[in-house]
Amino acid sequence: MEPHEDPDRATRSTDRSDHAELFTAAFRTLSPSVRGYLRARGVEDCEAVTQDVFLALYSRMDSLRGGLEGAKALVFTIAHSRTVDHYRRRERTPAMVPHEPESDLRTAPATPEDLALAGSGALGLLNGLTEDHREVLLLRVVADLSIEQTAEIMGRTPGAIKQLQRRALEALRTHALTTELSTS
Amino acid sequence: MNATPSADDQRVIDEILTDVDAERADDVRPLLAELRSLAHGEPVAPGPLAALLLPEDVSEDDFSEDDGAASASELPTTPAATAVLRAVPGTGAGGPARRGRRRRPLAAAAIIAAAAVGAGAAAAAADEGFRSSVNEGISTIVGVLGGHSESKPGQHGSPTSGITTTAPTSPAPAESPSPGGSAARPTAPQSIRPEAPRATSAPTPSPGALPQLPSPDLGVPVPTLPTLPGGLPAPSAPAGQLPESLR
Numbered sequence: 173m174e175p176h177e178d179p180d181r182a183t184r185s186t187d188r189s190d191h192a193e194l195f196t197a198a199f200r201t202l203s204p205s206v207r208g209y210l211r212a213r214g215v216e217d218c219e220a221v222t223q224d225v226f227l228a229l230y231s232r233m234d235s236l237r238g239g240l241e242g243a244k245a246l247v248f249t250i251a252h253s254r255t256v257d258h259y260r261r262r263e264r265t266p267a268m269v270p271h272e273p274e275s276d277l278r279t280a281p282a283t284p285e286d287l288a289l290a291g292s293g294a295l296g297l298l299n300g301l302t303e304d305h306r307e308v309l310l311l312r313v314v315a316d317l318s319i320e321q322t323a324e325i326m327g328r329t330p331g332a333i334k335q336l337q338r339r340a341l342e343a344l345r346t347h348a349l350t351t352e353l354s355t356s
Numbered sequence: 357m358n359a360t361p362s363a364d365d366q367r368v369i370d371e372i373l374t375d376v377d378a379e380r381a382d383d384v385r386p387l388l389a390e391l392r393s394l395a396h397g398e399p400v401a402p403g404p405l406a407a408l409l410l411p412e413d414v415s416e417d418d419f420s421e422d423d424g425a426a427s428a429s430e431l432p433t434t435p436a437a438t439a440v441l442r443a444v445p446g447t448g449a450g451g452p453a454r455r456g457r458r459r460r461p462l463a464a465a466a467i468i469a470a471a472a473v474g475a476g477a478a479a480a481a482a483d484e485g486f487r488s489s490v491n492e493g494i495s496t497i498v499g500v501l502g503g504h505s506e507s508k509p510g511q512h513g514s515p516t517s518g519i520t521t522t523a524p525t526s527p528a529p530a531e532s533p534s535p536g537g538s539a540a541r542p543t544a545p546q547s548i549r550p551e552a553p554r555a556t557s558a559p560t561p562s563p564g565a566l567p568q569l570p571s572p573d574l575g576v577p578v579p580t581l582p583t584l585p586g587g588l589p590a591p592s593a594p595a596g597q598l599p600e601s602l603r
Contacts (some may be wrong), residue, residue: 208394223403
């Protein structure tokens with residue numbers, strides 16, 4: 173499911189030097205948003221995974237079309253796949269780390285005390301959302317992808333993405349109102 | 357929190373809130389602006405591998421997101437980008453890999469030459485004639501270094517010495533002497549004794565004649581030489597030089 177790759181490689185008009193410059197521009201432009209996307213998805217060591225994402229992009233530069241916009245869609249497709257792989261791997265091999273309460277970012281279902289102590293940052297806004305709601309908002313807001321591109325990445329139809337986005341916005345609004353009421 | 361979203365951030369938020377009514381949109385707008393702040397920040401420092409793939413700082417203004425494929429095909433080609441691509445193995449010429457490839461023919465030629473020299477030496481050592489000539493050459497060198505440079509009886513003279521000699525025993529032309537003719541009696545062996553080699557380094561035959569080997573002094577009479585054509589007097593040794601037994 174990577175529609176941004178050109179099946180007819182013989183018709184491409186870019187050479188290796190063009191690919192190098194496009195890759196450089198994509199790294200400079202998209203790496204902050206990719207890191208933010210991975211961080212919001214809870215990926216550990218998001219810096220290293222960002223590097224991995226762009227290395228995977230470089231290996232596919234020959235089949236890339238669409239300039240920087242096509243590179244953006246392909247980069248977030250790879251980042252989405254890396255996130256899915258991260259969660260699958262974490263399910264199989266639980267992390268064996270010493271418990272440090274200061275750096276423990278795991279959350280339980282919100283209680284009034286937790287909501288009172290929860291931060292009001294951008295990452296805190298996504299805690300109360302489901303996986304799909306969080307994913308569609310991140311792809312639409314952080315990655316700045318279109319409805320069609322988001323549908324391709326998530327494997328759904330554009331209509332389903334529109335419906336999912338509407339529900340995600342409503343859930344975010346409800347979550348924010350709940351947080352505001354609990355802190356006031 | 358990003359209090360003042362940029363125009364690009366405002367565009368993104370407006371696109372998402374297109375289908376949302378105004379009252380709900382006003383509630384969600386600051387939350388989306390806060391989410392949008394995740395897309396900004398310092399560029400990620402490239403790792404060791406990514407640094408190899410980043411040739412130079414290319415401005416994002418060089419790429420128009422509206423152009424699509426056309427913008428990628430119209431990108432300027434810079435030498436720096438090509439140079440970094442050359443540094444990546446398998447993407448171009450240059451670098452240690454190419455230098456290694458350039459040395460391979462030289463190393464192969466050196467190995468082949470060494471093998472050929474070794475095989476030639478083995479074949480030459482197996483030849484008996486080669487060994488004898490080497491032994492002779494070594495003995496000659498040893499003789500020269502030891503002060504015995506003059507030729508000895510029984511030693512082959514060098515026909516290419518170029519030194520004229522006064523050998524008294526120049527061979528006669530091919531004419532068989534008649535046994536009962538006017539051939540002179542056998543003369544003394546001293547008449548044909550090679551004395552010239554003692555005076556010269558090596559006897560050099562005249563052009564067209566076979567080289568004359570010096571005869572050893574055996575102390576026995578030798579047959580007389582045939583008469584020289586043209587009425588030349590045959591060399592004869594003086595009687596005083598004959599040994600006592602032959603008088």
